[in-house]
Amino acid sequence: SSTPYLRVTPSMLKNQTGRKGKDAWMGLNGKVYNITPYAEFHPGGIPELLRGAGKDATKLFGEVHPWVNYDTMLSACLVGLLVDEPEGTE
Numbered sequence: 001s002s003t004p005y006l007r008v009t010p011s012m013l014k015n016q017t018g019r020k021g022k023d024a025w026m027g028l029n030g031k032v033y034n035i036t037p038y039a040e041f042h043p044g045g046i047p048e049l050l051r052g053a054g055k056d057a058t059k060l061f062g063e064v065h066p067w068v069n070y071d072t073m074l075s076a077c078l079v080g081l082l083v084d085e086p087e088g089t090e
């Protein structure tokens with residue numbers, strides 16, 4: 001059986017910055033994670049982590065610490081897959 005991943009578009013992701021009472025989500029290599037439960041444990045601090053909130057942070061993450069195994073650390077925080085905006089909505 002396959003896991004029914006939520007398909008997250010960039011416009012959905014953009015609304016998940018950790019502000020307005022909503023959780024912070026982060027796109028990393030085609031997956032989207034809810035980083036809110038992890039935030040207080042981030043060694044670089046919450047503001048630094050939130051630089052990558054609400055967006056595809058793959059490049060930023062790779063610039064800061066490419067050795068960090070976020071996929072294992074955030075496995076319980078997986079929201080879904082980052083997909084393209086539907087045709088005609090961009």
Ligand code: HEM
Nearest residue numbers: 042043044048049051052057060061064065068070073074
């Ligand atoms: C450390 C920034 C996302 C895990 C750090 C540090 C910075 C930073 C500046 C260095 C702190 C220090 O040494 O004083 C960022 C930014 C992120 C991000 C800008 C957004 C893309 C994440 C995520 C995870 C993570 C998503 C894991 C789920 C860690 C770990 C360290 C660290 C484990 C310690 C690494 C080490 O010392 O080797 N981060 N971080 N970070 N961050 Fe992030």
